[in-house]
Amino acid sequence: MPRPRRRRRILGEPQVASFSPESSGSCARIEITLDEFEAIRLRDYHGIQQKKAAEIMGISQPTFHRALKSARSKVAEALVEGRPIILKGGDYIMDRRRYKCMDCQFEWISPGKSYEKCPDCGSENITSVSADTLPRAGRGPGRGFGAGRGAPRVCKCIECGYEAPKTPGIPCRTEKCPKCGAPMCGSD
Structure with a gap:
């Protein structure tokens, strides 16, 4: 019997859940899971090395690489074929234990490890963000996880x-x- 699939840690749901070209017509949508989105956010947007990004997500580096490769392939397919992208689903958890760098404003999840430096910029000016100070998840404009950040x-x-x-x-x-x-x- 295979071992159970490990849930990937993500910071939160993205502020925008879909992207669509101006003339997408009736093209089939491409679905990117939220754990794949988190892999792209950590590696490509924030430029964090794969080993450190995998640690932040609570998964192995090869698993992180597979998620990143899958997400990049789906984004490329959507761009080349002019298809809409939908961000949803996946096997993930949103951990409430987080850190925030006060210099670059980068936030990340603590997968059971204590951090001394920001994985994004290397600054030691980091703080622990408690569950009480985090926004509540919701839907609609101006609400939702991460609203007002970025x-x-x-x-x-x-x-x-x-x-x-x-x-x-x-x-x-x-x-x-x-x-x-x-x-x-x-x-x-």
């Missing part, structure tokens, strides 16, 4: 407090303050 709107200097509008697609931590040359961090 990319910061401004980058702020950690030394002098200088603020500049955030450039989409470029993490604040890669920017340097034009006044003092110190690293910038995301801020709302």
